[in-house]
Amino acid sequence: MSPKIEGKRWSALKIFSENELVAEFSHRPAEASVMRAPQPPERPWIPLSRPNRSRPTCLITVMCYNVLCDKYATRQMYGYCPSWALAWDYRKKAILAEIKHYTADIISLQEVETDQFYKFFLPELKRDGYDGIFSPKSRAKTMAENDRKFVDGCAIFFRTAKFSLIKEHLIEFNQLAMANSEGSDDMLNRVMPKDNIGLAALLKTKEAAWDNEKYFNFDDFFQNSVIFVVIFPSFHVLK
Incomplete structure (x- = not known):
């Protein structure tokens, strides 16, 4: 026919x-x-003010991305998407290409599956000069190893040429709620069934992070590099 x-x-x-x-x-x-399908319109960017070139300037770019864990990408939730577009083997290549396109200094990812962090995102981004940290949601602590690898969580990547990792810190919101729940039973009942987390990274800048380092003697100008914290939560709206 x-x-x-x-x-x-x-x-x-x-x-x-x-x-x-x-x-x-x-x-x-x-x-x-x-x-x-036609390409989506260009994103409207909000430009920053021009940096002060009379002193060293540390300009950094930070990217935040919810990669949509494979187990959440169902036809029930996304019935308007064809199955091939929801398949992780297809999406992960597009996600990685998008991440690499923006060449951010710090990359914060949400809903990253444990197994995919160690087998896909970390090795791929290390090739581009990043290192990263990861923590799964709290439920992973009570699961067998074979099941634990499918638990999603938060990941933070940073350019090793610009930053060194001083410390990482895990924030478990249900534990935080328990410690501060006095007189707030309603809040506790809403938070405890969840196992949402936050991941914090304490980073220290290297000389390569400074835009006009070549014009200054860092030993004279700075006694210490700038230290700052990146915090990235992973949670869903409580209903």
Whole structure:
């Protein structure tokens, strides 16, 4: 069967189990083309004020990204997306390309599966000069090793040329609620069933982090590098 639509002959027709339809058509049998969705509009960026060039300036870029853990990317939640677009093997390549495109100094990722942090994100980003830390949600502590690797959590990556890691700190919100729950039973009842976390990294700048380091003697200008904290929570809206 060779149906025609507006005079164009269908050269390929694939029907998937979820009743998804992918059709390729061409003017001639030897030439086929695929209909593609238009590119989204460019993001409107908010520019920063110009730095003061009379003194060393430490400009950093920070990226925050919810990668959507594979177990949450279901057809029930995202019925408007075809299965191939939800599949992790497809999405992870696009996510990594997006992350690398922006070349941020610090990358904070949410909903990162434990196994994917160690086997995918960490080795891939190390090739680009990053190191990273990770912590899964609290439930991982009570699970067997084979199940623990599927628990999602928070990850923070930083450029090793610009920063060194001084300390990392895990914040467990349910434990924090228990320690401060006096007279707040309603709040405690809402928080305790969750196992949301926050991950903090204490970073120290290196000389390469300073934009105009070549014009200054750092031994004279700075006794200590700047130390700052990156905190990234992983939580869902409480209902």
